[in-house]
Amino acid sequence: MSRLLGSLKLRLALASALLIAASVAGTVLIAVHEVERRTEEAITDTNLGVAQLAAVLSASVTERQRALAAAAGQWPRGQHASRTAIETFLAQQSALAALFNRLTVGRQAELAPPGRSLGNHVSPPLRGLTGVDKLDLAIVMPLASDEAGLLLAGVLRLDTINFLSKLPHAALLDDAHLQTIVADQRGYVLAHADETRLLSLIEEDPDLRPLALRWRAMGSPLEAAPWAGRFGKQFAAMAAVPGTDWMVFRVADGEAVFGAARRAMNRTIMLAAGVAAAGALAIFGLTAWLLRPMGVLRRRALLALEPAYPPQLGWPEAGGEVGELSRVLKHVGEQLAGSRAAMQQTLQQMEAMLAHAPVGIAFTSEGRIELASKQLEHLLGYGPGELDRPWATLLTEEAPREELHERGETAFREGRSFEAEVPLLRRDGSSLWAHVHGAAVQGNPSRRIWIVSDATASRRQREALTWSATRDPLTELVNRREFETRLAEVVGDRRRRDADCALFIDLDHFKQVNDGAGHAAGDAILKSVAKALQAHVRTGDTVARLGGDEFAVLLVGCPVDHALQIAERMRGQIERDGVCASQPALRVTASIGVVAIAAQHRSLAEVLDAADQACYAAKHAGRNAVRVAAG
Numbered sequence: 001m002s003r004l005l006g007s008l009k010l011r012l013a014l015a016s017a018l019l020i021a022a023s024v025a026g027t028v029l030i031a032v033h034e035v036e037r038r039t040e041e042a043i044t045d046t047n048l049g050v051a052q053l054a055a056v057l058s059a060s061v062t063e064r065q066r067a068l069a070a071a072a073g074q075w076p077r078g079q080h081a082s083r084t085a086i087e088t089f090l091a092q093q094s095a096l097a098a099l100f101n102r103l104t105v106g107r108q109a110e111l112a113p114p115g116r117s118l119g120n121h122v123s124p125p126l127r128g129l130t131g132v133d134k135l136d137l138a139i140v141m142p143l144a145s146d147e148a149g150l151l152l153a154g155v156l157r158l159d160t161i162n163f164l165s166k167l168p169h170a171a172l173l174d175d176a177h178l179q180t181i182v183a184d185q186r187g188y189v190l191a192h193a194d195e196t197r198l199l200s201l202i203e204e205d206p207d208l209r210p211l212a213l214r215w216r217a218m219g220s221p222l223e224a225a226p227w228a229g230r231f232g233k234q235f236a237a238m239a240a241v242p243g244t245d246w247m248v249f250r251v252a253d254g255e256a257v258f259g260a261a262r263r264a265m266n267r268t269i270m271l272a273a274g275v276a277a278a279g280a281l282a283i284f285g286l287t288a289w290l291l292r293p294m295g296v297l298r299r300r301a302l303l304a305l306e307p308a309y310p311p312q313l314g315w316p317e318a319g320g321e322v323g324e325l326s327r328v329l330k331h332v333g334e335q336l337a338g339s340r341a342a343m344q345q346t347l348q349q350m351e352a353m354l355a356h357a358p359v360g361i362a363f364t365s366e367g368r369i370e371l372a373s374k375q376l377e378h379l380l381g382y383g384p385g386e387l388d389r390p391w392a393t394l395l396t397e398e399a400p401r402e403e404l405h406e407r408g409e410t411a412f413r414e415g416r417s418f419e420a421e422v423p424l425l426r427r428d429g430s431s432l433w434a435h436v437h438g439a440a441v442q443g444n445p446s447r448r449i450w451i452v453s454d455a456t457a458s459r460r461q462r463e464a465l466t467w468s469a470t471r472d473p474l475t476e477l478v479n480r481r482e483f484e485t486r487l488a489e490v491v492g493d494r495r496r497r498d499a500d501c502a503l504f505i506d507l508d509h510f511k512q513v514n515d516g517a518g519h520a521a522g523d524a525i526l527k528s529v530a531k532a533l534q535a536h537v538r539t540g541d542t543v544a545r546l547g548g549d550e551f552a553v554l555l556v557g558c559p560v561d562h563a564l565q566i567a568e569r570m571r572g573q574i575e576r577d578g579v580c581a582s583q584p585a586l587r588v589t590a591s592i593g594v595v596a597i598a599a600q601h602r603s604l605a606e607v608l609d610a611a612d613q614a615c616y617a618a619k620h621a622g623r624n625a626v627r628v629a630a631g
């Protein structure tokens with residue numbers, strides 16, 4: 001749905017349709033409201049016709065009164081009002097009889113029930129004049145008779161509203177929706193469509209009740225001037241009937257009044273809805289037509305995501321914003337195609353480099369390998385793509401990880417590259433010494449490039465070189481230079497608190513062995529002496545062959561008395577082992593000088609000198625002896 005609403009065309013059309021609908025609906029509502037208001041005003045202005053009705057009613061009563069008066073004046077003067085005379089008189093009044101339900105002559109006491117007066121010309125409701133239980137009104141006129149008190153009475157029956165319905169212009173509106181009620185001054189109903197309501201109080205009629213209460217509140221006036229008002233959904237009006245003590249009330253149902261307007265309104269709304277829908281359709285069509293170039297642009301822009309589509313083709317040639325957009329997108333598309341080709345080329349070059357480079361190459365991001373060259377996979381025994389793992393997991397347990405990490409990060413921070421020889425773990429668990437060169441990828445500080453080469457051979461070669469430079473090839477003991485280096489370190493380290501000692505061993509009569517048994521025999525003796533010396537030292541001590549038949553031992557952390565014991569043991573061992581295998585008569589012993597490397601021996605030369613003297617003292621004492629250099 002939201003995808004559908006994303007369409008500019010649809011949104012424009014919807015917005016326009018909504019605007020049309022809103023304006024049409026607004027106009028219709030205003031118009032309908034205005035019609036309703038005007039209708040209400042018109043109805044209120046006419047007072048539902050109560051004034052005319054009251055006037056007509058009044059005229060009708062007056063007409064009857066006049067007719068009665070004229071008839072009453074026709075009674076022959078001096079004639080006795082016998083029953084026969086009265087009947088004869090009444091029989092002659094056919095025109096008058098047509099105006100009433102009944103004509104009669106009588107005295108007040110005969111016409112009115114006890115206690116009721118016929119004091120004015122229109123009586124209050126009376127009972128029984130036209131029949132038992134019938135309600136009537138009587139209009140009376142004194143009969144011009146010698147017999148005082150005789151009245152000519154025209155009786156109108158209240159059980160019908162005939163006398164109202166016969167009146168012209170009695171109904172202003174359809175009778176079904178307009179109720180007309182005539183009541184006397186006390187509020188008793190004299191005329192009503194419903195006979196049963198006769199002589200009930202007007203406020204008992206639910207439709208009339210609000211108006212009746214208002215009338216009562218006004219003091220039940222007999223005002224000829226009409227009064228009209230609206231009560232909820234009803235319109236009501238009232239006016240007095242001049243010449244009587246009657247009031248005319250009318251109540252109209254609002255729904256009936258406005259029904260036509262409502263129906264008209266509904267028709268108008270339907271029509272307006274049709275107009276709005278047609279307008280919306282027209283706008284949709286117009287929008288679609290106007291936005292056609294936009295549609296072409298959209299389809300073409302989507303094609304821009306297809307790398308194979310030529311970037312310069314298919315763009316709409318339009319003016320205005322669409323044209324500008326089209327030109328910009330075309331330009332961007334061409335640039336994108338160019339960059340894509342360049343990127344493709346770079347990628348191919350990169351792939352070729354990673355496939356054929358004779359060194360291991362890895363690119364890492366956030367410490368994880370993203371790309372690795374074939375050679376690196378080969379070096380470490382991994383298959384294609386299997387090196388997708390954190391770079392640090394390639395280091396063996398022995399590698400000083402923290403130190404390497406610290407060194408690397410410092411170098412990258414300072415914009416330098418990092419180099420180290422590190423032990424790497426192969427997939428099969430074996431290790432490999434590698435030379436690693438790392439650098440940060442420019443512009444992306446969390447990315448690194450690592451160049452890895454196998455350092456096993458060079459390392460071995462370097463170790464061999466180091467070994468041969470520091471060893472005596474015959475006995476494989478440390479040579480003089482290395483011994484002096486180590487001795488110098490001990491002598492020069494003033495912080496050392498441990499006692500250290502050096503032993504100097506010179507073989508006795510070695511020349512005789514050489515001369516007597518040959519050089520090879522001499523070499524064998526030298527090797528055997530080397531073994532004998534090594535047998536009595538701890539790891540960390542140094543046994544060296546200084547040259548010829550001279551040996552030296554550096555005992556670290558060894559007090560002089562203990563060094564003396566070791567020297568004695570060495571001397572004894574050489575005495576036992578220093579026999580020439582081919583000529584047992586030829587044998588060698590050793591003279592050993594012991595030097596405690598004390599603070600007073602300030603230099604290497606002083607220590608060497610003291611050792612020489614101690615060794616000389618041992619020789620001087622008859623050889624095969626141990627002597628300690630003087631304090």
Ligand SMILES: Nc1nc2c(ncn2[C@@H]2O[C@H](COP(=O)(O)OP(=O)(O)OP(=O)(O)O)[C@@H](O)[C@H]2O)c(=O)[nH]1
Nearest residue numbers: 507508509510511512514519520522523547548549
């Ligand atoms: N076999 C063999 N002989 C060596 C080697 N280097 C030196 N020599 C010999 O070792 C002998 C050393 O003799 P000297 O130290 O002069 O004397 P010595 O016979 O030991 O007598 P004193 O030291 O006085 O007891 C010489 O004859 C050297 O030629 C070597 O590498 N192998």
